[in-house]
Amino acid sequence: MNSDYIFDLLHEAVEEGEKNGAKFVEARFDDYQINTIDLTNDIIKESSSKRRRGTGVMAYYNGTPGYSFTPEVNSEGVKAAANRAAKLAITADPRNRMKMEFIERPAIKDKAVPIIKKHPKDYEFQDKLELLKRGTIAIKENVDATTIQGQYGEFYGEKYFVNSEGSEIYWVPIVVDMRVRADIVENGKRATAMDGMGQSQGLEFFDQERNSPEVVGANAGKWCKEQLDVVSAPTGKQKVLAGSTLGGVIVHESFGHLSEADFVVTGMSPIADRLGEKLGNDLVTIIDEGVTPYGGWFFPYDDQGTKAGRTVIVENGILKGYLHDRGTAQKMNTEPTANSRALSFMFPSICRMKNTYFEKGDLTEEEAIEMVGDGIYAISWRGGTASFDGNFLFNCSRGYLIEKGEVTKPIKTASLSGNVLELLKHVEGTTKNMILRGNFFGGCGKGEQFPLPVGMGGPEVVMDQVLVGGAQ
Amino acid sequence: MSFDDFRDKLLNISDSAIKYSKDLSIPSAEIFVFSQSSTDLSDQNGKIDIKDGVKQGVGIRVAIGKKLGFASCTGFEEEPIKGALKQAHSLAKVSPENPLFNGFTPDSIRANEGTLDSRLFDVDAIALGKNIDEISNQIDKNDKRLTFTYFGATVSIEGYAVGTTEGCLSSTLSSGTGSFAYVIAMEAGERSTGSWSEFSRGIHSLEGIGETASKRALRGLGKKDFEGTEILPTVWESKTTASFLLYPFFTGTSGSGYVEKRNPWGEKLDKELAVKELNVIDDGINPDYLTTHAIDTEGTPRRKTTIVENGVLKSFLYNRMYGHAVGKESTGNARREGAGGTPFENVPSSVPNKIIVQTGSKSLEDQISEIDKGILVPTLPLGIENFNPITGDFSSSSTDSFLILKGQIVYPIKNITVAGNFNDTLMNIQTIGSDRIPTSNPIDSPSMTFRGHTIGS
Structure with a gap:
């Protein structure tokens, strides 16, 4: 044109x-x-x-x-x-x-x-x-x-x-x-x-x-x-090493949506009015970014014409900010963060994520596996769901047992669930390798606006007290 | 605008596109013309969002023998429609043959149209606002535990036409309104949610929407822990059973999945699939269902198809191509599924129109009264939709279930996992309820009790 x-x-x-x-x-x-x-x-x-x-x-x-x-x-x-x-x-x-x-x-x-x-x-x-x-x-x-x-x-x-x-x-x-x-x-x-x-x-x-x-x-x-020869994952709360894909999904679905400021200003989000509060441990830093050094999607502007930068949502466990459009930012007396996005011209722009990820740490993959000791290495996922009280459930479609610090057998489909506000207190480390995906297939859903392109991924994340479930 | 004018517009655009295709020497084409006008109003704790607009577009399949190409465009302007025709033609030229393809619909046979309500042309933002006021007034403003409310109301009129170079030129219309309420109750730091919705092809009743949502939120307060892991019977409310069964029935009835050997029920045709009390049909022609149309999205008349009879799998659901691949007629199940409410951007696939699970004889209360120890599942647990379509395994998380002891609901329980296997689930139906609450989803079911789900904390 x-x-x-x-x-x-x-x-x-x-x-x-x-x-x-x-x-x-x-x-x-x-x-x-x-x-x-x-x-x-x-x-x-x-x-x-x-x-x-x-x-x-x-x-x-x-x-x-x-x-x-x-x-x-x-x-x-x-x-x-x-x-x-x-x-x-x-x-x-x-x-x-x-x-x-x-x-x-x-x-x-x-x-x-x-x-x-x-x-x-x-x-x-x-x-x-x-x-x-x-x-x-x-x-x-x-x-x-x-x-x-x-x-x-x-x-x-x-x-x-x-x-x-x-x-x-x-x-x-x-x-x-x-x-x-x-x-x-x-x-x-x-x-x-x-x-x-x-x-x-x-x-x-x-x-x-x-x-x-x-x-x-x-x-x-x-x-x-x-996958033809899998064992059932042990059920109950345990340590999990979430691979880059799954770690990215957890931070996006279970925490990212809670930080979208339209849910914050209406009081729907459980992290409304909690700026400055320690939500996670010192290892937790969560970023939303428009154009990242790690790849993902390229989002230089949002649909209100705000230039996209790097928004720190959580820094060393402390809630630092929300994901704003111009209106919510003004209402909360802060700057817009270029998160006003629409699926297409057929939809109004609303507060949505861009590329959202856990900040990388200093672990190698081997060190992360060793840190888990006995638990689950959860790599691939099939869908993901979270609710507005912070509860989440993701099905791990490809995962392995970690036994005595070694990856051993592939496991049957298992669910990983918990409450993200509890989970952030039990993050024990993140790896230094980062993968951000800019996917065509799939995307983020909010209301009727699905699938909105978003960047997903991040480092691998060691987390404790994750509820692992599955048919026995 | 009237329904007749709307229908004429869709048919004219389809007819014009057929003429363009002939001008471009395209040997065979199918034109799918879609339009939906809607207005939506919502009130999220006082924050108002309002929008309207007309989603319009054209999806075009071109065939050169058995070589197929598909392209779509938004809007009804001549230039993008011609562009889409050329693009679909280009794709068909470079595509290898699809041996399953058996041509586009040659005739214009229609089933009966569903109910159309011309009053909906007059439902505007002000009328929707009045609906929201009425729903809001059903909430007890003096109950301080009800901390958050979210109400919405919508009206839409949509239709589509299918034209083919083989001679089909047909159309179908629908209309609808809907309203919902979502409520959060808080007490002593604990949070519980409740929701309810109503809809109709005409003007729906607003009675009880806000009141039911708030009652469902309040009854979830006072949750206690569930200890350990047990295999227990689970009682699922009507709407929840429908949502639960949606997943196995979507994959299990798929004619395309059957042909492509990825249907988990692929080896069960004419065999026992479920308990003998289970009877299920796909009903594409009931005039009151939101999903009813006179034709499917390939121009085939809609119909009723028996899926499960006395527990035996009787049929899969087909569109033209996949039905032909196994020597069957289309069952009128060509739908263009896809996100964003733009079916014209998708090619037809074989998908249920409206699955109806036949009712049994016991009420929800009767089912609960027969449970010594079990779980009442009032809303769809998180994550069930992420089941493994190949193995049927699912594992989900419920935050608003209730413990049943000795035939009584004793208290709401905190986060539990509910796990099982869809392939086993239909054989593990213990009781089919007598209630079947209509939903806007492509499946309605009565409440049910299932054996054999693993419940964990």
Whole structure:
């Protein structure tokens, strides 16, 4: 799209909203290309190409927001959306008991474009299909699988933002991702395993050995075979070494959401009004960041045009801050943290995480395993759920027993549960190796907005008093 | 706008896209046109959020023989629709053949449309606000234990049309309203939550939504520890049983999973799957269900399909391609599932329309009265959705269950794990309840008592 034309449309939306009574207006335009390939048992089950573009308008009246959107890319469509957003805000204002006005800030004019060596748009469908074929061949070399699935996904596009302050921001989101999965049925036993991840990079990501189709395919095959001969994990509270993936999920799902400031200002979060309180031990530092040195997703700005930095949520166990949009920040007399994010133009921006992780420590993986002594090494997970009292449960789909400081046998699916506010008191160390994922598949859910891209991962984390459960 | 105007609009866009495809010399195409207008209002402890908008888009499948490509676009503008057609055509050209593909729907046969309520065109933000006021008024403001309330109300009108170059041009519409209440009760540092919701294809009743949510929050206060690990009977309330069974029935009824040999029930067709008291159908045509449509998302008429009869698995659920792969007709179960409420961005898969578990004879109270020691599970435990689809193992965490002793609920219990295996669960149904509370989910079930779940602390 012509960027001048899009900025002009967004300015028209802002003016229309103001003309219809809004006191502040934000208008944003997304133009995303989302391509996927699903290769199941050597058949292309799905190859799709989605273009998702449109304009969202948030209008504010006395600190009450109203939101509307349109897929139409023309003056009439965006002005109608702005008009509706303004009217909704004005209509809702009398019943709003929590108005969140924010002070005006200087306009920002910026473009943020990541360096991409092998942009997926410059490569053919067959090049991406070939990645999956290489991955599935690697599975076949390692296991006689019943079902083999390879999935490739890419997401790229443009984001434009304009507001009543005169800001004009343009930035470029991108991610590529590949997963391979093996299922096996042997002598009545069933097993499944998957490997692969994504990153805000181009196809050069798969040139790295660990992320190559050959390595992720071989891993999926080996891990699947391994699952045919598993033991039940001992149940009850015990020490767990959470791998990078699982540690990242725990900090995101069980703690990160509690720190989202919309839940804080309404009193829903159990960590509301607890700034400065010691929630965890000295080893616990939790970060949310837009552009990290460790990879993950590239989020230079949020959907209110706030530049993303590095937010320390917990430092050495002490609650230092929350994840804010402009309104919650103003209400709590602090700075916005660029956490106002929307799934697409079809949704209003709300407080959401970006790349959220435990800060790394100084343990090697071997030292972390030795520290556990007897317990569980929980690596892969299948989903994750947390509730607003801090309780969480994650199913460990690939894990191992740790016995006398050594990794021994693979375990059957087990649940890891507890309360995160208790868990933070029982973190015993984090490793110095860090992996942050920028996944295409999956994402963060909040209300109806799923899956929002977020960066997940971090170091491996040694934690005690985790409740391990599972059928015996 | 009227329902007739809305339907005409969808059909016109589908028809136009078919014409574009012919202009582009595309040999075979299927056009799925979707539109949903909605308004949502919520009140989170006084913080108001309000939005409206129209989600619109087109999903296009192009076939060159058995080579398929799919592309979608948001909006109904000509340029992106033509762009999606070209993109789907390009993908089809470079894709290898899909041996299972058997062509797009050639005709326009429809089942009956579900109930449509034209009053919903007049439900606006002000009307939704009145709903929230009424729900809020059901909460006892003098009870200081009720510290947090979250109310929401929504109205939506949606429809889709399917057109194919083979001759299908058909559409279906639906309408609906819904409201919910979520309440947190606090006492002596302890926290308990309760929620309730109601919905309808027309204007739903608001009676009891706030009151029920607050009662459910309050009854969870005063939790005690559960000690040890035991295998115990568990009694699941109606809505909770529905949520619980959603997972095995979604994977177990999948026709695509059956063809691809990843369906855990794949070897159980015409065999005993569950206790003989269990009877289950998929009902795509009941006019009152939110999920009812006249056609599925490939243009096949919806229908009823028997899934389990007297405990025996009778059928999987198919769309055109996967039904054809095993010599069956489509059961009208082509749905375009995906996140974000944009079905036009997804290709059809075989998914339940509305699974209905037939009722038994015992009330929830009767079931509880027959338990010597067991657990009442009033809401879906955390993490059940993360079960292992291959092995059926699940392990979950419940923070609001109750201990049953000698036929009585004695007290709420703190965090417990509830673990089991879905493949065993249907054979371990002890009692099927007589209640079946409607839900907005694709499954409704009466309450049930299960044997054999591992309960741990």
